Amino acid sequence: MAEEPKVPEVWIGSRRYATKKARQQAVQAVLGRYSLGQVVDQEDDDLLLRDLLDMHPDAADKVGPGVDHFRIIPTPRGHHKGPEAVLVDGAKVAFSYMKCLDAPTHRQRMLAAMRTEIQPQVNTYYESRKASHTLVSDESGQPLAPADVHVSYFRGPRFHDIAMELVQAAGGFDSIELTAETARGLALFTDRTLAERWHAHHQEHAVLGLLSAKENLRRPHV
Structure with missing residues (x-):
């Protein structure tokens, strides 16, 4: 009997997803639960965004002194919702969730x-x-x-x-x-x-x- 092909596992932090599409949809679901300008106040959503930001290729620079909370903002072209990290020093850092989901460098x-x-x-x-x-x-x-x-x-x-x-x-x-x-x-x-x-x-x-x-x-x- 031929072996079944192994499908690479897809993760955000400790969360495992069956496919890359399912992982992307999980992030989009979080963004969709909030209005523009709204603070992400559900703990599970906040934790997912923290783990997501840690996957960004420039995570060390983005996180800085630490994240206090996240807000939902319009993307640069204004057609979609995106996450913004509000740092403990008050600085605001927008980031692309798609860049976080790219293959790691x-x-x-x-x-x-x-x-x-x-x-x-x-x-x-x-x-x-x-x-x-x-x-x-x-x-x-x-x-x-x-x-x-x-x-x-x-x-x-x-x-x-x-x-x-x-x-x-x-x-x-x-x-x-x-x-x-x-x-x-x-x-x-x-x-x-x-x-x-x-x-x-x-x-x-x-x-x-x-x-x-x-x-x-x-x-x-x-």
């Missing part, structure tokens, strides 16, 4: 791989806090339920800035090769010596902390 694939490479460090930090009975927000001091815990870089340099230091030292994004990606889009460094350098660099410079999901919403995720 090598730069984006690299940054995603770098997160995958250091995920064990993040997991170890969480487990150490859990074992020491200190699952509390490092911002508010409030106790956190395990399902509400987010490990954040809010107390030190952004993940993006730590990653860029290693990338620049290695000769730039084009100098680093990745393994083939899984259907979920995960890849690793082919050069395991460089991977170890990255692990050590992240371990030295990352200042991790815990936040609640709600507190973490306002923080940049890139």
Whole structure:
């Protein structure tokens, strides 16, 4: 019996879609629920737009100090609705949701791989806090339920800035090769010596902390 062809999985954050069209329709459904100028006030819609913006090729610049909320605005030609991020410093940043849905650039694939490479460090930090009975927000001091815990870089340099230091030292994004990606889009460094350098660099410079999901919403995720 012939094997069924594998269909690549399509995602926005942790949301899985059967096709690229279904993913696009999910974004359009969010935009369609609001009038022009209206704030996106439904939590699920807000979370989807945050994950969507993280997929933008210029996400680090777009997100800046962090997103406070989203508004719906007319697209440049005025014929359709589009999202606008209102940042915590009051700046307003419009972005194309279609650009977010484009195939990831090598730069984006690299940054995603770098997160995958250091995920064990993040997991170890969480487990150490859990074992020491200190699952509390490092911002508010409030106790956190395990399902509400987010490990954040809010107390030190952004993940993006730590990653860029290693990338620049290695000769730039084009100098680093990745393994083939899984259907979920995960890849690793082919050069395991460089991977170890990255692990050590992240371990030295990352200042991790815990936040609640709600507190973490306002923080940049890139």
